[in-house]
Amino acid sequence: MSMSPTETEAPETPSVPTRRKSGMTGETKFMIAALLVIALGGGAMFALNQMTNPPPVADAPPAPAVPVTAKLVDDLFAKARHQKGEVNATLTFVEFADFECPSCRTAYKDSIAKMEKAIPSFRLGFMHLPLPMHERAIPAAVAAEAAAKQGKFWEMYAVLFDAKSEGLNEKELVAAATSLGLDMPRFAADRKNEKPFRDMIDADMKVATENRVDSTPTFFIHDKAGNTATLSGAGNLSRLFPDLKDGVLGNDKIDPLPEPGNGVPITMYLNGKREER
Template sequence: MNLPLARLLTFAALTLGSAAQAQLFSTPQQTTGQAILRGFTPDGPATLRRGATTLTLDLAGGAVVGLLTETDNVPDLARGIAAGWGMKEADLAGLTNNLAAPQFLESAREGYQDFSDDNATDFLVIKVTGEGAQTRYRAYQAVQVWPASAFPATKNVSGAATAPNTLSIFSDFQCPYCKQLWDTALQTWERQPTLYRTAHYQFPLDFHKNAYGAAEASECAGAQGKFWPYADTLFAQFSTWTRLDTADAPGKFSAYAGTADLNTAAFKTCLGQHTFKASVEAQIKAGVALGVRGTPTVFLNGVKLLDYSDAAELALVRAITTATPSAQSVIDARLKTLR
């Protein structure tokens, strides 16, 4: 039953890349002003109409966080979805054909929700009701805002507990791009502890031979309240321990425990007994469920960032997630009407 939707989303992903989330983050004027919506007329500040078709924008913090299409025909259903994804007129025929596939329409009658692509930055819901001339189509695209409960508990946090923004970082100590984040953006965030609270999650990649051991070692340091200084040491010594054979890495990790002012004996016991193996596995599992595919992956207030170094993107995500009402509450309220 899911094959037609998979075809639909694959087409969109190959055509658009990251355009879907970028379009949803646009201003109402940018969204409604797209050439693909020519012929639709405004019916209020956040609504467009053409015949029996209505497009409704959901807004938070002045930005579009969701787009609802309600119509009695597949071509306009496709056009509304295309607008949410920032598609061009030339791409519309392929999307329309996918939506018109009988198998897809059958599955959509049951209601379907899935991510628009592997990045899991936005999602699509489609619901078909009625028969014959009474058939009606509803599609909703929205930014994916993960609730705090989607992230595993961790003591590896910095910043004030009262900070209005939470950065959740899935990282691999053997990843050079994670070291780059640690040396640049993280330093900026940590200088603003009343604005950002930062949480670190383990996501060691299989092809980094010593990454898993480093993750366990950092958790052992965290058990003694020294996760951050120990992590600083791992990244500072990146070019040393990452080159070691897997059998030799634990000895180096234990040596670093001394430089981080840890109880070395307790650290060695923790590391040797793999005390935090289950915790690391749980963090990896949570990351996969959140759409983490590589490192570093950074979420701000539950929204996956496309470019953590982009100040404008951070400001926009802060705006939509801390607005009243917030993006999450606006989207959740809309989803209730689609069930």
């Protein structure tokens, strides 16, 4: 169950990935079972007992980690409708992001916007993952897709992530489109007829779920040697950035976690061997 837009949460730290939340409380389970008793009579008492006092079971083993291979990264890149960079790039990136996510904005400003100058050869694929606690994330994603219909997705991507305000209200979305010289009547009409765009966004979200992506920004990366990395958060992308400048993963240029043991490490597969840094 995703957190609804009306729920409140602690302020987000820009470098920390924003996660989707799920789960059903014990109180919710009790209420469902109680309604069954009212509707079905005493015969539903068994259901009530099972839901409120389930029999003890052994803890399920954690799901095994799925190795992040170069093929997986290439497959994700192929599914991304928005791609830029060289076909035979040294480094391949796939980004799952939310235009209202503070950490995504930081990742763009601190790292992604600098890649074209700092990294000799790379390509980037983008996939939408608007989180339910961000009320303006889907309208912003729809606006980006409307800009894409006029050949300006990456320009809109940059403007939205570089915006001074994190609100992305209607006035700001229109101003962003105007600044790019878009055909504004067409932009407005495309946004009004948003179903095709929502279908695209939903398809990206399905890919995220299939690959256990539950936070933004999340990146999948591979180099020409077949080494891969997967990471979440602007801080981790910033840590990895010096390593990326040579076009090869695993050059031991990755800064340590600011708080060892308290952060989400970068998972890497170097020569087929899993490492966390």
